[in-house]
Amino acid sequence: METIKRIYEAFCRGGRITTDSRDIQAGDIFIALKGESHDGNTFAEKAIASGAAYAIVDEAEHADGTRRLLVPDGLQFLQQLARHHRRQLKIPILGITGTNGKTTTKELCHAVLSKKYRTTATKGNLNNHIGVPLTLLSMTAETQFGIVEMGANHPGEIQTLCDIAEPDYGIITNIGSAHLEGFGNQENIVRTKRALYEAVNARHGTLFVNGRDALLTAQTAKLHPRLQARIVTYGTDSCFANGEIAQSVPFLVFTLKTSKGHLYVRTKLIGGYNFDNAMAATAVGLYFDIDPLDIQAAIEGYSPSNMRSQLLKTTRNTVILDAYNANPSSMAVAIENFGEIRHPRKIIIAGEMRELGADTANAHRKVLEQIKRLAIPQTFTVGKAFKAVAEDFPGVTRFEDTDALVCFLKQHPVSDAFLLVKGSRGNKLEQIIEYL
Numbered sequence: 001m002e003t004i005k006r007i008y009e010a011f012c013r014g015g016r017i018t019t020d021s022r023d024i025q026a027g028d029i030f031i032a033l034k035g036e037s038h039d040g041n042t043f044a045e046k047a048i049a050s051g052a053a054y055a056i057v058d059e060a061e062h063a064d065g066t067r068r069l070l071v072p073d074g075l076q077f078l079q080q081l082a083r084h085h086r087r088q089l090k091i092p093i094l095g096i097t098g099t100n101g102k103t104t105t106k107e108l109c110h111a112v113l114s115k116k117y118r119t120t121a122t123k124g125n126l127n128n129h130i131g132v133p134l135t136l137l138s139m140t141a142e143t144q145f146g147i148v149e150m151g152a153n154h155p156g157e158i159q160t161l162c163d164i165a166e167p168d169y170g171i172i173t174n175i176g177s178a179h180l181e182g183f184g185n186q187e188n189i190v191r192t193k194r195a196l197y198e199a200v201n202a203r204h205g206t207l208f209v210n211g212r213d214a215l216l217t218a219q220t221a222k223l224h225p226r227l228q229a230r231i232v233t234y235g236t237d238s239c240f241a242n243g244e245i246a247q248s249v250p251f252l253v254f255t256l257k258t259s260k261g262h263l264y265v266r267t268k269l270i271g272g273y274n275f276d277n278a279m280a281a282t283a284v285g286l287y288f289d290i291d292p293l294d295i296q297a298a299i300e301g302y303s304p305s306n307m308r309s310q311l312l313k314t315t316r317n318t319v320i321l322d323a324y325n326a327n328p329s330s331m332a333v334a335i336e337n338f339g340e341i342r343h344p345r346k347i348i349i350a351g352e353m354r355e356l357g358a359d360t361a362n363a364h365r366k367v368l369e370q371i372k373r374l375a376i377p378q379t380f381t382v383g384k385a386f387k388a389v390a391e392d393f394p395g396v397t398r399f400e401d402t403d404a405l406v407c408f409l410k411q412h413p414v415s416d417a418f419l420l421v422k423g424s425r426g427n428k429l430e431q432i433i434e435y436l
Contacts, residue, residue, distance in 0.1 A: 003056075003069055003077070004084055010053050017081070017137045019130065024050035031056045031081075032074045033130065044068050075129065082133030083164045089139055089146070093165055094284065097150040097158055097196050098173025099189070100330040101277045102127070104269070104308060105173050106149045108281035111298040113145050116290050121147035124306070125324075128152075132161045150196065153355060155188045162199035170200040171208045171280050175215055176329030177359070194219045201229040208283050210276050211235035234283035235276070241283035248272030249341045250311060256282060258292035265296050270309040270320055271337035307430055309334075316415040317436050318343075322422045323429040326353045328363045332370060334422050339374035343418035348376050349405070349432065351423015352383025365389045368396060380405060382427050402428050409435040 007029055011017060015027040021043035024030060030047035032040030032055065041062040044055035048067055055068045056077055063070035071077040086093065094113075096106050103125065110121040120143045122135045127149040139146050150161045175193050183189045200207055201223050210216050211233035220231055234241040246264065247253035252274050256263045267278060278299055285295040304310050307324040322334055331353060338348065348371055356363050364385045371379050372393060379396045381387070382405055387398045399405040414436055423429045 003071055004081055007054060007056065007069075007081060008084060008088075011081075011085070011137070015053050017078070017134065019078070019134070021047045021050070024052050026051040028052045029054045029056065031078050032058065032062070033078070034058075034074070040074065078130070078133045079164050082136040083166070085139070086136050086146075086164070086166055089141075089143065091139070091143060091146055092169060093146045093148055093167045094169040094171070095148050095150055095162065095165055095167030095196050095200070096171045096173070097152070097193055098171070099176035099193075099327065100325075100333075101173040101274070102149055102151070103324075104274065104304065105171060105277040105280050106147055108277060108299060108302055109171075109284050110147055111302045112281045112285040112290060112295050113147070113288065115285070115294040115298055116288065117145040118142055119145045119147065122149040125149075125151070129157070129160060132164055136165060152192050153183070155183060155192050156195075158192050159195035159199070162195055166203065167196065167200055168203055168205040169208065169284075170196045170205065171284075172196055172216055172219070173277065173280065174210070174213060174329070175219075177327060177356075177363070190215070190219070194222070197223060197229070201227065204228045206230040206232055206287070208232050208234060208280055208287070210280070211239040212276070232283055232287055234279040239283075241279055241286050243275070243279055243282070245272050245275050248275075248337065252278065254278065256292065256296070258286075260292050263292060263296050265299050267299055268303045268311075270304075270311055270322075271333065273333040273337060274309070312433065314433070314436050316413070316417075318418045319433065319436055320418075320420045320422075321430065321433065322420070323351065323427065324425055326351065326422055326424045328353065328356070328359075328366065331367055331422060334420065335367070335370050335374065335376075338420040339376065341418060345378075345417040346376055347378045347380070347414065347417050347419045349380045349382070349419060349421045349423075349429065350386065351402070351421075351427030351429050352381070352385035354424045354426055356385075360385050361389055365392075368393045371396075380408075382423060382429065402431055406432055406435055 015029050017029050019033050030052045041057045041059040044057045044062045047055045057063050058074045096102050113119045120139045148165045152158050207229050212235040233239040243254045243256040245254050252267045252269045310321045312319040382399050390396045390398045421429050
């Protein structure tokens with residue numbers, strides 16, 4: 001605890017917390033972490049030479065007792081420092097987790113809450129055991145509201161993140177099938193995500209719950225008879241925040257019932273599956289008394305980025321690029337939405353889904369069955385998981401990897417088409433955009 005206090009005092013004097021020795025500014029505090037292919041301890045001396053005030057190490061040979069300080073575990077120190085900082089901030093924290101849509105929901109909540117508060121939210125995808133502490137430590141005395149995205153691919157991880165962030169408010173966007181290789185089974189996924197509800201309940205906080213999602217409402221029921229949190233629902237009729245989808249393709253338009261009448265919210269989000277994400281942010285805004293017109297403006301002003309349902313116009317084609325993440329549930333809704341789009345030449349480029357364990361073959365077969373049912377004229381698949389099951393689907397063109405697909409597209413240019421490019425980040429499908 002003595003080291004925590006010493007480092008926190010240096011942090012409060014203006015030093016940033018960083019785990020990257022290549023990004024050192026004068027006065028920073030470098031925390032050495034171990035990864036699969038690197039050991040941050042070996043960079044501690046370099047960090048000090050680059051201007052760091054302190055370097056935190058967990059290997060005695062790299063400590064000097066003055067500016068290179070030894071702790072039992074670098075990662076645990078980072079997490080403890082972040083929790084200490086969170087408690088000093090004394091601001092509301094909204095935790096967001098879920099199988100799909102958590103980043104979009106986080107960005108929408110950030111846009112809405114920023115209409116009233118100085119809000120700091122998770123940047124990019126820093127939502128794990130390292131990213132959550134760094135997010136908290138990025139919050140300053142100027143921050144009035146914090147939003148922390150929480151991701152998990154193993155049992156118990158959301159509980160760990162809640163222990164660090166201590167959220168007062170919580171949203172679980174949904175609970176689907178993802179990272180089955182790490183979780184083992186669906187029940188472990190449910191139990192892990194539900195930890196956010198448990199944490200907020202223990203703090204007598206508020207839960208924003210999708211009233212249209214039977215699984216999520218069932219999880220709130222499990223909090224009884226020890227329910228201490230306030231439940232705020234969103235969705236359609238009878239919810240605290242209610243709306244209705246008016247249009248889903250190509251962009252989502254929904255009506256919102258408010259004290260100022262019915263508002264038409266014209267988003268830059270693709271597909272009806274984003275309705276729940278937008279309504280979650282709406283519920284948060286209404287709960288914190290943000291003017292409905294400001295909520296409308298915030299949601300309409302948000303544009304997806306970072307390969308998350310981006311609509312791109314190339315010189316030859318129109319492309320939906322949704323290649324940051326893919327799992328069975330997100331793949332299914334993206335394809336279903338694409339099936340509703342009217343266009344004379346539609347093409348799906350599907351990259352394999354990762355970390356599905358024993359369910360890998362079955363999950364990829366279901367994707368191809370869905371595409372066949374929707375009668376999508378042309379389908380390209382990328383990856384061994386699709387190749388293993390594609391033989392039963394003769395209309396599918398299979399590629400071992402993205403490089404092979406690029407070679408094909410160079411020789412067989414695609415023009416005048418509407419394409420859905422959907423797959424896991426590991427496929428690097430963004431590389432094909434310049435050839436479409």
